[in-house]
Amino acid sequence: MENTVLKPDHKYAEVAERIESLIEKKVLKMGDKLLSVRALSKEQGISLSTAFQAYYFLESKGLIEARPQSGYYVKHSHEHALELPSVCDPVDDALPVSVDDMIRQVYSDLNAKGIVNFSVATPSIKLLPVAKLAKATMQAIRDSPAGCLNYENVQGNAALRKQIARQAFNWGGTPSEDDIVVTAGAVEAMSLCVKAITKPGDTVAIETPTYYAIFQVMESHGLKVVEIPADPTVGIDIDYLEQAIPRFDIKACLFVSTFNNPLGSCMPDDRKKKLVDMLAKKDIPLVEDDIYGEMYFGKTRPRTCKSFDRKGLVLYCSSFSKSLAPGYRIGWTIPGKFKAQVMRLKRMHSVSTNTLTQAALANFLSNGRYELHLRHLRKALHTQSLRYQQAVAEYFPEDTRVTRPTGGFTLWLEMNKKVDAYKLHRKALKYNIGIAPGPIFSTQGRFENCFRLSYGELWTESVEEGIKTLGKLVREWK
Amino acid sequence: MENTVLKPDHKYAEVAERIESLIEKKVLKMGDKLLSVRALSKEQGISLSTAFQAYYFLESKGLIEARPQSGYYVKHSHEHALELPSVCDPVDDALPVSVDDMIRQVYSDLNAKGIVNFSVATPSIKLLPVAKLAKATMQAIRDSPAGCLNYENVQGNAALRKQIARQAFNWGGTPSEDDIVVTAGAVEAMSLCVKAITKPGDTVAIETPTYYAIFQVMESHGLKVVEIPADPTVGIDIDYLEQAIPRFDIKACLFVSTFNNPLGSCMPDDRKKKLVDMLAKKDIPLVEDDIYGEMYFGKTRPRTCKSFDRKGLVLYCSSFSKSLAPGYRIGWTIPGKFKAQVMRLKRMHSVSTNTLTQAALANFLSNGRYELHLRHLRKALHTQSLRYQQAVAEYFPEDTRVTRPTGGFTLWLEMNKKVDAYKLHRKALKYNIGIAPGPIFSTQGRFENCFRLSYGELWTESVEEGIKTLGKLVREWK
Structure with missing residues (x-):
């Protein structure tokens, strides 16, 4: 068994400091997986307990997190995060339902090839x-x-x-x-x-x-x-x-x-x-x-x-x-x-x-x-959820609000009141980007400045480019 | 190419007569496939044209029939056939629909093993x-x-x-x-x-x-x-x-x-x-x-x-x-x-x-x-339809009426007015035989003396035994 008992060791603080600096410079990003304790020990020529201690220290500072049966990850920090979306007002009436014209339009073009599809809340085939x-x-x-x-x-x-x-x-x-x-x-x-x-x-x-x-x-x-x-x-x-x-x-x-x-x-x-x-x-x-x-x-x-x-x-x-x-x-x-x-x-x-x-x-x-497949899928989605949130924080205006889900496939973005999400959807399509505009999630014409961004697709450059483009399009309303 | 031109030949009549006698004695039954012309010629030591002539002669007498791309079959004769079912009277009212309690009961026991299932209008898996x-x-x-x-x-x-x-x-x-x-x-x-x-x-x-x-x-x-x-x-x-x-x-x-x-x-x-x-x-x-x-x-x-x-x-x-x-x-x-x-x-x-x-x-x-599969399936169903009709004619009371379908999977039997098809269904189940009683085919409580007999299952001894048992059960009402 590995010896993981903490003991005084000036080495651990030094290693931890270097990792912290990588996180600050965003070389290591939210959701990134860190080396295993064993690999860190090998790479840095330190003992297993020193490596463990470094991670334990970073964890206590809230910079990284241990995930069960998986290892250590750079933690999601809400320090620079966007606000949560607001709760909408209650309704005055029970209403008959009819929203599907917009839904049909939103989903009719999605089978086109080459589209960056943020509009469907399903996992990438690559995760199956x-x-x-x-x-x-x-x-x-x-x-x-x-x-x-x-x-x-x-x-x-x-x-x-x-x-x-x-x-x-x-x-x-x-x-x-x-x-x-x-x-x-x-x-x-x-x-x-x-x-x-x-x-x-x-x-x-x-x-x-x-x-x-x-x-x-x-x-x-x-x-x-x-x-x-x-x-x-x-x-x-x-x-x-x-x-x-x-x-x-x-x-x-x-x-x-x-x-x-x-x-x-x-x-x-x-x-x-x-x-x-x-x-x-x-x-x-x-x-x-x-x-x-x-x-x-x-x-x-x-x-x-x-x-x-x-x-x-x-x-x-x-x-x-x-x-x-x-x-x-x-x-x-x-x-x-x-x-x-x-x-x-x-x-x-x-x-x-x-x-x-x-x-x-x-x-x-x-x-x-x-069960094995689910463990893999959960890890991947967790990482993707953090990556996508980070990109939204980076590329969207500061007054954008975004959810911080603890499961599932979707982020919900609330933008400045001026932004029309349905128009954003039409514009984005021209760049081969699919999103699900807010109004299709209500029967009452609500959520006109909101949209759903699914993170089921693996994080790639084209995904990052897609979120960047969306951010740019949103800024056009300013 | 084969010479199939008719020419005077005393042989053909003799061969035809022997085949006719096999049909009369029901050694060859309705729907049975006959030897190919080539096989008949070989077996009987006759020329191809004599074999063809024998079949042509039997066909002209209405005893056998040629089926396209398939060969010769013993023909269905209506001579000893049962009457066709009657057409029911028109209705007086449009009615809301509700029949499914009986349907649920009829179909709930059908997945039991060993049942002779005449109640589902689908092909035997063996035909697929x-x-x-x-x-x-x-x-x-x-x-x-x-x-x-x-x-x-x-x-x-x-x-x-x-x-x-x-x-x-x-x-x-x-x-x-x-x-x-x-x-x-x-x-x-x-x-x-x-x-x-x-x-x-x-x-x-x-x-x-x-x-x-x-x-x-x-x-x-x-x-x-x-x-x-x-x-x-x-x-x-x-x-x-x-x-x-x-x-x-x-x-x-x-x-x-x-x-x-x-x-x-x-x-x-x-x-x-x-x-x-x-x-x-x-x-x-x-x-x-x-x-x-x-x-x-x-x-x-x-x-x-x-x-x-x-x-x-x-x-x-x-x-x-x-x-x-x-x-x-x-x-x-x-x-x-x-x-x-x-x-x-x-x-x-x-x-x-x-x-x-x-x-x-x-x-x-x-x-x-x-297309190839369908040709095979059609032939099999045609033969089964004739076999089942023949068995009904043999084992059911003479006042039974039965359809003569030209396609599909089902016969419809109309029995003596005294017979209660739903009770017949309950009785038949005790013998592990499933049928679809008439009343489930109407919303108006009609067809109480009718039932549907599907011939999707291949003709076997247990199918024949099943129809025989049904005939016996029907006779109990007399």
Whole structure:
């Protein structure tokens, strides 16, 4: 074993000082990985304990951080960071939903080649285990007597549901495989859940800003929404929601409680519990969209609202689209006491989910490959999130506000009131840069000076150039 | 070249007589394939032209038939055949839809092993090109830089749409790939199309009896249906429909015009044209479900209503689920002038369709393997259809009526009025036999003495035993 006990050593301070100077000069940038203790010891000709002591000292000064099973990194400093975005005002009315013309325009040009795409909250393909999934797919075909050509049962592949149930342990869940219904991605899961608990004309509470696909689900079921203001760090205002429920006759809620898209906010455990308990008292169901929950940057997986659910009122939804295989279209729901209704709707709308990609994912997960992949993905996203934030701080005007997510894929930028994010989007497209303008994240024409910047793409020169160009375009409003 | 010119030859008559006697004694049964002309010549030590002459003679007597590119088969004779089912009476009211409790019960036990499954209108896995599709899937993964993990675009894989456009030539269609939207099976296609052209509370005309999933689509969109009586051979009564349109304020139609499920009826070309022209005059859209169209037993592919569509009012829907790969969940629609609405709903409900199975099918079709497979499948289904009909004639009471489909997967049996098909279903399950009882094919509690018998499974002893048992159970009502 290495001797890592601290002892007096004039060497460590000297090494630490040199590292600090590299950080100051930005030779080492936020999120950069430092040498391992062993490598530092070797490179500098110092003992292991001296190397460790140098890092320990820098850590105590808040300059670097240790990440579990990963090593030491230059820490994100808020000293030169931009302000957090503001919380928007509450609404006066529940409104019918209609935003999709702008959405169609924003996403119509995105398949063009050569575009720097900051507008889609998904991981770069380079972060996904392409070869291992191919292998799992081929194995799944070989293992199936029907070559996966048969219809899967309505509820979904049993082996996959078993793996999903095991994975749920991480977020404090204890579902059995029979509690789970597999769907064609999380959007289908949400759509089935929302339909199971509402009727046309009902009002549903959602966060604001929120992912536009959620409005579209509401619109397609003829529902009205009330937008509940959300803090960029801790999520929705539960007291405001409690008052809004009788006022707007809210029948159900749909929240992304962990790493909300676009804010990246994460409700702390106690707030999640408070929310679930408050809704349970009023017997109001909650659809919890947890597609980003596995992409946490901290030490542990945040819990879910579902983990506090005692009455079966939380309809948990998630997918593998953000963490593993977007194109496989596999999601799931744990719909609590609404399982029969959800299964019925699933049978009606899509008969059953893709047999082949379910079997492939079941194979991949059974081989224990998922956890390893997630560890790699989380590290990469954490680093990318810091790099992108740093670039925003560097290239955008100083009055720009930006979120500091602790998980997920997105930054949310609030610019000077003069800036028109939709126009910025049109301008940026001419430079082959795609962003998601703020107004598509609200039904009320809000967030006109905001946009969502996804950091799913690996940090490259063209990404940096893209953010630089965006900053330049924003400055044109001054 | 073979000399196939007829010449006087006493041999041919003798050979023909022996074959005729084998048919009479049912050593050769309806649908059996005969030796090739060459093999017959060899086996009997006769010339090619004598062998050909023998078959020509039997064909002229109506005992055997030549099938293009396939050879000679023992012909289906209606001499000892059962009557055709009757056409039901028209309805008095448009009704809201609700049948699914019975459907759930019927299909809940079907995944049990060892069941003789006559209740699902799909091909036996043994009739599908399992190995070739596996190969196409692996090739698709290798050809994709992202290993097919990326989201496909909303409209669907371009190469697949191109292949679908080429395939449409067979039914008289000339769509371009841009007219096609890929969906998760035909049920999603129908659901999107119906939603695109109606609003809740509208009334839609459908055939009766009809596939229960169609009611479920209607129910889930809050629509009412009017059931239009359909003839077991030529499909719906167009004149009745024309009168029903103003009477029930019908806003749209949804018909399976080619090999309707469950009747197996096929509207002749001129009736399809008449239907399309009549609806065009009234500006009423038609959703055409054509999932069985490729499974024809005659010489040519029946045309579709879509091929007569001049105003873009026909929303064509189909899939690969019945012909190639049920579990791949790939269908498509050619929605005519409603394309923008359908695309919008597709984006809202499922983002995009499975990338991997789209790419696999595109690969399979591009290699020209589909046509060859279809020829094999059609032949097999034709033979199975005749075998199953023969067994029904043999084992069921004489007052049983049965359809004589010219394509598709299903027979429709009308039994004595005393027989309760739902009870028959419950009894049959105890013998591990699954059937689809008549009442699930109507919203009006009709067809209580009918059931659907699918002949997708290969003819085996246990299939024959199953039909024999069903016949025995039916006789218990006498």
